[in-house]
Amino acid sequence: MSAFILEKLCRGCKRCVNTCPVQAITMFSHLAIVDSAICIECEACMEACMHGAITFAALEEKKTNG
Numbered sequence: 001m002s003a004f005i006l007e008k009l010c011r012g013c014k015r016c017v018n019t020c021p022v023q024a025i026t027m028f029s030h031l032a033i034v035d036s037a038i039c040i041e042c043e044a045c046m047e048a049c050m051h052g053a054i055t056f057a058a059l060e061e062k063k064t065n066g
């Protein structure tokens with residue numbers, strides 16, 4: 001599973017975009033979007049995000065948070 005952005009928590013700061021070594025993250029409107037086909041699951045973006053908006057437990061989180 002690739003990194004996943006929790007839209008409610010993303011502040012559009014682009015730290016993750018600048019951190020990703022393979023440019024798998026782009027900004028769409030003011031949200032970061034991960035291209036799962038490019039992501040190598042290095043977790044660098046998750047460590048860079050100061051808002052806890054990046055997770056690897058994507059689908060479970062989404063169900064829980066609605």
Ligand code: SF4
Pocket residue numbers: 005009010011012013014015016017031032048049050051052053054
């Ligand atoms: S680092 Fe976090 S808050 Fe900033 S754009 Fe990326 S996901 Fe959003």
Ligand code: SF4
Pocket residue numbers: 002003019020021022023024025034038039040041042043044045046
């Ligand atoms: S886990 Fe690594 S490769 Fe995947 S989006 Fe985050 S920084 Fe990029």
